[in-house]
Amino acid sequence: MRHLLSTRDLSRDDAIALLDVAEDMAAVQEREVKKLPTLRGRTVVNLFFEDSTRTRISFEAAAKRLSADVINFSAKGSSVSKGESLKDTAQTLQAMGADGVVIRHPSSGAPFTLATSGWIDAGVVNAGDGTHEHPTQALLDAFTMRRRLHGAASRGRDLDGVRVVVVGDILHSRVARSNVWLLETLGAEVTLVAPPTLVPVDVSGWPAVIEYDLDRALAAGPDVVMMLRIQAERMQGAFFPNSREYARTWGLDDHRFAQLPETTMVMHPGPMNRGLEIAARAADSMQSTVREQVANGVSVRMAALYLLLSGERGETP
């Protein structure tokens, strides 16, 4: 694997191989010495053009546990926000000898541009681009589902027949997009639930069922309910009347949560708006995987960095 830019172009075998490596990484996280010498001498740059402390520290922990040198490059407040181009930034990182670049960028496609421009030789990991994709989030979600379903027997398995309901702002969600493609690849059945204003205008090509009625989607007793964060700025865009109506119609409140089978996983990529898209009871329940998702995030990102950076350079996927 040369870069990890999207889940769209990830094959089933590659996805499962990555999840299996993540299992081995997770095992390392459970022992006293959590560090591996694997990427000693390699340099990973966290290039963040958007604030996201959670994602950055998750990648930072992953890289450090593989003994890579980590450079955090926050573009906010730096020369980049003063007009330095992505190209100049990339060439700076190249000159510094970056082997891997983890990029978070508000523009959809920016990681793709970085990876294909020829400005830099480093392997590129997309840590979230605009409203496009967030592949490591989808991988950690799949990893979390697989572990809850199959435990120690997870290795080598896909998510065949697992029924997943994703609820919220599909239109602007890179998490939703990455999950839709990956879950399809792994054999899961996806239902997307959102107000019609927050669904892209043409999703006929998406391997997912679109549903506007959350109660109907939940009545089918899905294996997984994934709640997405509602961004505050959506309130201004006339996507829905107000947060009260949103919470009432598309939130996982106490009543809806109580109706779910006890085996249904409740997922959220974080950070949560408690009381808006998810009620505290659901978020803090045994069914909630929120904290596992955070822990698994490190393992999955270790696996991604291992697969991108451990082999000889110039290898094509």
Next chain:
Amino acid sequence: MRTVLQQADLERALTRIAHEILEANRGADDLVLLGIPTRGVALAERLARIVSRIAGVDVPAGALDVTMYRDDLGRNPVRATHPTEVPGDGIDGRVVVLVDDVLYSGRTIRAALDALADLGRARAVRLAVLVDRGHREFPIRADYVGKNLPSSTRERINVHLAEVDGDDAVTIEGGDE
């Protein structure tokens, strides 16, 4: 291609190694056998069964993946990792016998010693291999050897095990090309 060990030879070699391990350890106390994936794991399990049968007590076997400790990762395509499975309550104070199919440069064993150190502090570490073909690049030697097989670097040694390959055999090929 010629066969250097057949199934019966292989069985005999493992039985001899099992006796040697018990003799050197003065019994089965504190023994843990850790195989290095992939074929080392199957060999460790076989050895553990034989040792257990001779000693009359259960000797545990597990797996020690050394991939992430290798010093040649950057020189090769990305390698798949394998699970590490340490039986029971770990290796602290135990005598660990590392088991692998072929001992060659010694680099795998060097990586295994590093991996082992991150798992805990073994009382002693021993090495058992089915075939020692020479050409060491590290000051490492095996404590228990099924067969010494002096070879040229151009030759390939193939170890077949029923659990992995469907049959038991050790063959050598490519020497005279």
Next chain:
Amino acid sequence: MSESFLIRGATLPSGERADILLEGGRIADVGTLADAAGATVVDADGLVALPGLVDLHTHLREPGYEQSETVLTGTRAAAAGGFTAVFAMANTFPVADTAGVVEQELSLGEAAGYATVQPIGAVTVGLKGEQLAELGAMAASRARVRVFSDDGFCVFDPLLMRRALEYVKAFDGVIAQHAQEPRLTQGAQMNEGALSGELGLAGWPAVAEESIIARDVLLAEHVGSRLHVCHVSTAGSVEVVRWAKARGIDVTAEVTPHHLLLTEELVAGYDPRYKVNPPLRRQEDVDALRAALADGTIDIVATDHAPHPVEAKECEWDAAANGMVGLESALSVVQQTMVDSGLMGWADVARVLSATPARIGRLSGHGEPVAAGSAAELTLLDPTATADFGVDRLAGRSVNSPYLGRTLPGRVVATFHRGVPTVLDGEVRASDEIAAAFARLAEGSARG
């Protein structure tokens, strides 16, 4: 080199084969001609002779954005593409919203010598859409402005649009509208559809173009004015224009070469060379646009030549500028999409790329038929030359062409502007050679 040219054996737009004699800045004769004393003979065997091409929609960038293009480099690109006249859009800095700026633009064009530069005036002051610019003063200026446009921005306020349409009737002007509903296209990055949803790029819906065109044709009907629609890009827009024309509304419409050839699938690689406004659309739209150009619903092809410096395109998609250079490639793209596909003949090409744009813009001395007595504005095309479109084909200052690396048919072999070759043997001539030729021509006519 003499200042008269005998073009031997050219194929006229009608398909007839004829010799063409250019003398004293006019087409002196067309037919089977004897050698003319002193005339330079141009072998045009196998070449198509078209009236000099006229582009109703060019961004020359000067004054203000000379790092992208100047009047000199932009008209050089025009000549390379077979154009002899370009209408220069108003979004310069300062904006062409006063008589002073349009006269400056005109003078720069005269000095450049490669093509006639006809300035377009802004509809509103500073293109801000708030207050009418001095349309009358621009019309009465030496630049004789007849086309007004806020291109780049839509004249969105319906009352202001109505007033503009009415006002320019006084001097036979036309409003060229950039049809884009601003609220429906906030932050828009590409055509809205299945692909924009996948790529996570904010959508530019077809309805944002179609609703403005629908409003504007109704306004034009109501006040009895002439309306021109810039860069029509959707099948729905074609339907609206077709409906308006059937109703007798005085509307004309243009399509760009890139909307005749390229589709939104190219955006999938996030290569900003394909970022343009209006955006590349679907294959269904491309098919509808071709059919509409062939049946006359769309009147003309205009390039929307939009040069940008390299840094404006070497970046992430969101940050990249909209636009493509198009003058040098326009005729090749039209040949590929309309002629080679059998939808149009060369006479139609002469109509949509020369006669009609000159008529819409009320530009005299251009768009005249290849016949004795016409102005000597002429383009010779080798339609059999098929080649990789490389950067060597670009003659302007910028290289943001979406066609680099593509194979395109046709090559402009010669362009004559006011009887002087600006391109000869496929090479753009140096500006001092052209200036010297004009001087000799003026001397000759003074003596004659």
